[in-house]
Amino acid sequence: MGFQLWFYFIILFLLCPILQSTESQQAICGEEVRGNVTIPSPFGIHSRCYSRSWFRVSCKQTHKGEKPFISINGIDLELLGSLFQDTILIKNPVGSSTVNRTGTPFFFSSDYNYFGSVGCGNLATIFSNEADPLGGCIQPICGDGASESGCYNRISGNFTSNVVNMTAMYPTGKDDDKRCASAFIFSRLYFREDYPLPIGIHIETTHVPATLSWNSTYCGDAGCELGPGPINFSSKDSCGNVTFQYPFEIIHQHYPNGWFRVICNKTSNGRKMPFLNINGINLEILHFSFLYGNVVVNHSITYFNCRQNNNDGMSLNLTGTPFYYSDFDNVFWSSGCGNLVTVFDNEKGNLVEE
Template sequence: MSPLQLIISIFLLLPPSPLSAALHAKPGCLDRCGDLLIPYPFGVGPKCSLNPHFDINCYNSTDPPKAYFSIMKKQVIEFNQTYIRLQNPYMITACYDLSTEDQHTMSVNLSGTPYMFSSDNVLTAIGCDDMVLQSNGSSTLGGCSAFCSDKSDAGFGDCLYNGCCHQSLDGVSFLEAKLVDLSGRSQRKKLFQCSYAFIQERTKRNETVFSYPLYYLNNSKALENDNWASATRPPVVRLDWLVGVENCSRAMNSNTYACVDEKSVCVDYRHSYGDFIVTGYTCSCVEGYEGNPFLPGGCQTITSSSSSIAKPGCMDQCGKVSIPFPFGVGPNCYLEPFFDVVCNTDTNPAKPYLRLLNTEILQLNSSKVLVSHRNVSSNCYNSSELDYQLERSLKIDLLQTQYRLSDENWITTIGCNVMLNTVIGRDKRSSIRSSCAAICSDGNIDDNGRISVSCEYGPTSYAGDGCCRVPIPRGTNYLESNMTNLSEPRTSVNISCSYAFIAYAQRRNENDRYGIRFWIVNNSNPMQNRVRPSMALDWRIGVLNCKEARQDLANFVCRDNSDCVDFDATLGGYLCNCSKGYRGNPYLSPGLHPAAAIQNQDDYLDRYRLWNGVSASSLGVLLVV
């Protein structure tokens, strides 16, 4: 699965499913080329696409007509909300002069476009005694070798055993590949004259292994004449796409902002690969709606075949945030006061708040609520006398609630030569459970007096330059943090204030590395109003586990065709999931429908994920001063 699809597993971007809605194209524009739907922002003809990067040419010389990607001259066979698929892949053809060791290369540069090669692609070589190398133009990133057991014009090569190999790709926008003949090094005569290297989608779990007839390697015309007809499938390339290169907060203030439907939501994207960082945003319809978020009126209410997410007669949405039961707006619309939501309609769009915590809700899903908060610890002093002028501790108290701090939150400290001390759990106030030190290196002040600090954190370290982060244990219901100035080490960089706050940072893979950068100013002005982090709270039903809760069926809230899941073995409480083969809201009756009764099941499943909708939020915090 590509990073663009992974970025929202809690912040869910819609995974692979064809776009479907009543409104597809701009008024007066073609919405199809042959049998292929052309959804905006793509378009055929002048002023029918968002910008030239999304132009599509429809060639009527074939029956049916075929759509071609204008900027790449490749045939498009599928448009999706996060990717497109192209036939006729980029390919190296090498029919060697047997007296030399010529190297054959190709390069594809998607920089400056909204596209990147999906990590669902692989670099493939087919041939006998050949090696393909992937590079970024300056250094080799990987490669693989294809060997044949023997020459057989009637045989087949496949990517498990014979005459084929794959090299993984990782969401790159620039690719250079080189095909090298290894027959001289293998100390045997080259079995076939030709070899090929190309980009293709990786084999899906339920597909047969890619294979091809070995006679493709006899000469340059064999593959060209057959056009992959005798292979298990023709190679197809997947390109992930974004609608813009800005993040959501900046894009929303631009006159080119693409999420124009009132039921649309902006979703941030950020992916790093080595020294390359790709950022941008895309759009999707809010939960309960489907269709095209790039067109006014493009997001349509999901039809009655879908399950309700709120109690009858209750609001199922506040602004752009869906409100699924057991949460609710208004009397008798929520399960218990912990889930009472206030919808503030004084803003545009309206904003939901958890009444209990008086904090804005950014997203609700089947196990978490993401909230905005300004609880920031600060420590300001006179830099020459170390005379503290302002001190505020960071304190989170959830003891009397159904919420716990998610372990996908981090405590972040920014400052120079400051140590963070954190107490976890009110019953252990004298015990420091988590700490880190933010140390500044020399020379990271720019010409405007701003100091650049950065956090790098991964499987083994949570440190940085002027910044440090520490994880929060799952189940934490009380947290208190304070900062202490360090007299050592002494550097030329000093700032008057240091800050600590909790911020959500989704962990997708235990081996992932994350990085984030902040700008702060060398003065003693408090920055509480400039910090707007998001914080993830795990929620649960009650304090009993599933076995205990089932003893009191009158108060047991998992409805028919649902399964009970213990929240935590030691903390108690439970959650409800849809049983296999059912979709919808497991807390309502009737709230679930058989999957077979729901049209467009894949789209429905991924939109709801136990009514887990789409939301947009930065995965970090940027302080701009």
């Protein structure tokens, strides 16, 4: 015997920019994986998963397999993952290939990174490109037979570009001036704080993990585009028995983002009914609340093994939209005989209800 899933759904909306869906719905933004790295939002491999080219992730084949990379001012940086919200972990180059992040939303934060240097008996200092001192440390003198030593210290502020100076602090022997020295920014959260340098960093190291942050309001050299103008939160519009406020508007009005356009259709008896189109499916709107940030819709029913219906197991897909189902405002209910009914979210496979 077939059975039905009855839904009474309230869809909540988020007032935030949404990525345009131009490629396959198979890509779940924020859940894309390359190698053993999960790509966090707002970064993405598919174009529907990133809104600006700064956050585009490309995949390259390396001797260790396929790896994800981002490009900053022409330099490709391997993406290692994300430790905290609004940060990513990258392989940061050591020495002369320092990445200039000027003109991008990216910067190094003093909250997550240290300044380090490998060498013998030098004062290593780091400055912003505006010549503001950010930090420094003194390398210990190398003992007999020792080829390298190192130091690290905190940095005093956030910066997008930097200059490093290396100054000898002690009298040098005839061969000391030939010793190699390096300097770098590295993530303090990725290593244990072992003196004089975290394990794994030495003079042969070419890249170190560093935590990169970004300014979500950065618009580039051209500046930010003007919005649609002052928002009138008190303005109301109606279709049938439903009254709308910002951000919803009737479709004959201009709303640039499109997600909140209400289609006001007339039925055969002349009655007006409001609809919301989500991923190609028109949903009748039953109620709207600006205060609670939700809209009640007449949701479709999911059937299983019912001959008169051909939408077995189907449900409304809200991926790539500003809408989501609230666990506070909705209940899960099923009609049938002797079945265990479960519902999972598509993104993580978590059991939502049974």
